[in-house]
Amino acid sequence: MAKSRLPAAEPHRFISIRGAREHNLKNVDLDLPRDKLVVITGLSGSGKSSLAFDTVYAEGQRRYVESLSAYARQFLELMQKPDVDSIEGLSPAISIEQKTTSRNPRSTVGTVTEIYDYLRLLFARVGVPYSPATGLPIESQTVSQMVDRVKAMPEGTRLYLMGPIVRGRKGEYRKELQELQKKGFQRVKIDGKLYEIAEAPSLDKKYKHDIDVVVDRIVVKPDLGNRLADSIETALGLAEGLAVAENADNGERTVFSARFACPVSGFTIEEIEPRLFSFNAPQGACPSCDGLGVKMFFDPEMVVPDDRLSLAEGAIAPWADSSGQYYMQTLESIAKHFKVKMSVPWRDLPKKVRDTILQGSGGDSIAMRYDDGIRQYQTTKPFEGVIPNLDRRWKETDSSWVREELERFQHESKCETCGGARLKPEALAVKIAGLNISQTTEFSIGEAVKWFLELTPKLTAKQREIAARILKEINERLGFLDNVGLSYLTLNRTSGTLSGGESQRIRLASQIGSGLTGVLYVLDEPTIGLHQRDNDRLLKTLTRLRDLGNTVLVVEHDEDAIRAADHLVDMGPGAGAHGGKVIAEGTPEDVMRNSASLTGQYLSGFRQIPIPKQRREPPPRNGRWLTVKGAKENNLQNVTASIPLGTFTCVTGVSGSGKSTLIVETLYKALAKRLNGAREHAGAHAGLDGIGHLDKIVDIDQSPIGRTPRSNPATYTGAFSPIRDWFSQLPDSTERGYKPGRFSFNVKGGRCEACQGDGVIKIEMHFLPDVYVQCDVCKGKRYNRETLEIQFRGKSIADWLDIPVAEG
Numbered sequence: 001m002a003k004s005r006l007p008a009a010e011p012h013r014f015i016s017i018r019g020a021r022e023h024n025l026k027n028v029d030l031d032l033p034r035d036k037l038v039v040i041t042g043l044s045g046s047g048k049s050s051l052a053f054d055t056v057y058a059e060g061q062r063r064y065v066e067s068l069s070a071y072a073r074q075f076l077e078l079m080q081k082p083d084v085d086s087i088e089g090l091s092p093a094i095s096i097e098q099k100t101t102s103r104n105p106r107s108t109v110g111t112v113t114e115i116y117d118y119l120r121l122l123f124a125r126v127g128v129p130y131s132p133a134t135g136l137p138i139e140s141q142t143v144s145q146m147v148d149r150v151k152a153m154p155e156g157t158r159l160y161l162m163g164p165i166v167r168g169r170k171g172e173y174r175k176e177l178q179e180l181q182k183k184g185f186q187r188v189k190i191d192g193k194l195y196e197i198a199e200a201p202s203l204d205k206k207y208k209h210d211i212d213v214v215v216d217r218i219v220v221k222p223d224l225g226n227r228l229a230d231s232i233e234t235a236l237g238l239a240e241g242l243a244v245a246e247n248a249d250n251g252e253r254t255v256f257s258a259r260f261a262c263p264v265s266g267f268t269i270e271e272i273e274p275r276l277f278s279f280n281a282p283q284g285a286c287p288s289c290d291g292l293g294v295k296m297f298f299d300p301e302m303v304v305p306d307d308r309l310s311l312a313e314g315a316i317a318p319w320a321d322s323s324g325q326y327y328m329q330t331l332e333s334i335a336k337h338f339k340v341k342m343s344v345p346w347r348d349l350p351k352k353v354r355d356t357i358l359q360g361s362g363g364d365s366i367a368m369r370y371d372d373g374i375r376q377y378q379t380t381k382p383f384e385g386v387i388p389n390l391d392r393r394w395k396e397t398d399s400s401w402v403r404e405e406l407e408r409f410q411h412e413s414k415c416e417t418c419g420g421a422r423l424k425p426e427a428l429a430v431k432i433a434g435l436n437i438s439q440t441t442e443f444s445i446g447e448a449v450k451w452f453l454e455l456t457p458k459l460t461a462k463q464r465e466i467a468a469r470i471l472k473e474i475n476e477r478l479g480f481l482d483n484v485g486l487s488y489l490t491l492n493r494t495s496g497t498l499s500g501g502e503s504q505r506i507r508l509a510s511q512i513g514s515g516l517t518g519v520l521y522v523l524d525e526p527t528i529g530l531h532q533r534d535n536d537r538l539l540k541t542l543t544r545l546r547d548l549g550n551t552v553l554v555v556e557h558d559e560d561a562i563r564a565a566d567h568l569v570d571m572g573p574g575a576g577a578h579g580g581k582v583i584a585e586g587t588p589e590d591v592m593r594n595s596a597s598l599t600g601q602y603l604s605g606f607r608q609i610p611i612p613k614q615r616r617e618p619p620p621r622n623g624r625w626l627t628v629k630g631a632k633e634n635n636l637q638n639v640t641a642s643i644p645l646g647t648f649t650c651v652t653g654v655s656g657s658g659k660s661t662l663i664v665e666t667l668y669k670a671l672a673k674r675l676n677g678a679r680e681h682a683g684a685h686a687g688l689d690g691i692g693h694l695d696k697i698v699d700i701d702q703s704p705i706g707r708t709p710r711s712n713p714a715t716y717t718g719a720f721s722p723i724r725d726w727f728s729q730l731p732d733s734t735e736r737g738y739k740p741g742r743f744s745f746n747v748k749g750g751r752c753e754a755c756q757g758d759g760v761i762k763i764e765m766h767f768l769p770d771v772y773v774q775c776d777v778c779k780g781k782r783y784n785r786e787t788l789e790i791q792f793r794g795k796s797i798a799d800w801l802d803i804p805v806a807e808g
Helices: 048-066 115-126 143-151 174-182 226-238 326-338 351-359 386-396 400-407 437-441 445-453 461-483 500-514 532-547 559-563 588-592 598-604 659-675 713-717 720-728 731-736 797-802
Strands: 014-020 028-033 037-042 084-088 093-096 158-170 187-190 193-196 208-219 242-247 253-257 294-298 365-371 376-382 410-414 430-432 520-524 551-555 567-572 581-586 625-631 639-644 687-689 760-763 771-774
Touching: 014 048, 028 048, 028 551, 028 567, 028 581, 037 048, 037 532, 037 559, 037 598, 048 084, 048 093, 048 520, 048 551, 048 567, 093 500, 115 430, 115 437, 115 461, 143 226, 143 253, 158 174, 158 226, 174 208, 208 226, 208 242, 226 242, 294 386, 326 351, 326 365, 351 386, 386 400, 445 461, 461 500, 461 532, 500 520, 500 532, 532 551, 532 559, 559 598, 567 588, 567 598, 581 588, 581 598, 588 598, 625 659, 659 687, 713 720, 720 731, 720 797
Parallel strands: 037 551, 037 567, 093 520, 520 551
Antiparallel strands: 014 028, 014 084, 158 208, 158 242, 187 193, 187 208, 242 253, 294 410, 365 376, 567 581, 625 639, 625 687, 760 771
């Protein structure tokens, strides 16, 4: 007899879910109150995420996307319709998951939160330009000063005097060019090329262009008279206070500004606009590093990863794997030149020898002897050096494979031109209260909150009037970030270095700043990685989001978050096939009174996590200890820490205190380099003691383990290989000559060719989500009939892969 379906609750008060069967959910019926903080908890694998993300959020997102036009839908990721009978009372849904915001090296905390956009606007409207030469504010330049600078150029210099009327802007500019022609101008320079105005090309309005109108052509000589001054004034009038003198022979440009120019050094800022402060735009980005703030260089520590090896043993890692004899014979010639043995460990070689091998011999010639097996020859020449050789090959090659190979020996370093600031000198010359925009992004969120609150009294009355609304937006966003426990992050921190929890809290702060109402927010364990000190502030943020008129649905294990819920749902009773049911729901007090709820038993104190009565004693201090000395990476203050081996050691501290920097960035990477031969660049530290007690180090991080849809627990753990080996050794397999490869669904032979071993066939639906249907040839088993005929204890390999781990 079919189960009778509960009627949907009032849609304006509840989100009514009926018959949810996604993944392991067992036909779940549930009413979630709207405009409340709802927490879903339960054992790992009990179906929390299947309910919150794969059912409720997926359906909300799908309905929104399907409300758009067919044209708009083709640009969006189309979501599968979840396996559910009905969901009523659903609001527009926003998911905030635990994943890194962006791997783009140009993305920072400031850009993700839009604080940097407001900073650019603030510096463009209120900032004061200073001369790098004098340290004094830059003032407007007079025409007389401009004339004097031109006359100071070498006599006979041929110049184009131009007015830069368009700088990096999109458009066709046909009307503007016609107007210039009517005024009598004959030539323009468009995107670096000179044209007669009548013959100017049609411009693509989708691309950015630079247009300079040629006002005059002059040759520098003493008796230029008033012509030069008149031409400069004309150019200034055309280009809103800017003029350019371009050398007709070498293209060198001198910019004159009626607004911002230093009379001592001639340092000039063309314009102070928000794009000048953007490291993603050519107007503001440092030309040396293209706005990244870092450059790649070949690191001697990665070129010689193990200084215990000798030249003969392959101490020079990039040359160690070479199949030819050329590189080894080059090193032998250098060793002979300096009268050292090839068998001497790298660290014991004289510094002069090490420097010559890595950086080259300069002007000193070295006799090189080569033998390719056919002929022998000698030459005497300066040695290029391993690092210059690698650098030259990396720049000259067109092969992506060669570049990838060489990049293994590179390391990031601050750009020497901008010092990591990412911006041009012109942008860094603009300051507010003594700081440029890059210096303000070096503040932590907590420091920035204080600095910006104290900024207003330091501004003039006019500056305060202009900056008031901008500062309000900046201060609000900084306050939201501070309230979600991110006071330790700096605004210039790249997004790719953030943990999943930090990225989630940044997006949470951004959503509060957006001020949306009537929205369903779905969050995935927002308290993860957060110290208890910051928990209360995060929960206040969630309740604030709720109080704006939103429904907040949280998947969570944290006790404080569970107790703060307006409505609690406990999933279980077990994990996987044994879960997928709602065990208890209601207020936290209701769940605590439910004897079937494991979560309720722990909340009420009926069950507790036992504290060990006896702990393993650490070894004596002169025994098996691992010590990292003088760690100084990021915010570490010359830390020396000792860890007892053979024990369970916990490193804790408030968020941003340096735990990950010490253990992962410094200790793990240093050990991985020494023990595993990894090409890691460890954080700054003085040394390590106790390495001899270890033979390997393993880092288990929070990265997702599956990179492809064909990856599963058996392939990832390596269990699939012995399973395939076992099946290949069964009597029926040996009789048919089946090898282990026959039992792989990734290669031809044993897999079902109808679905290529996927078990499902994708049917493209264009403006609707793609539909995946079970392969009707193999019935979803991935293998062909012949392979499935091989059985062990009555089960084929597909059957064994389908059973739970506990039963296997």
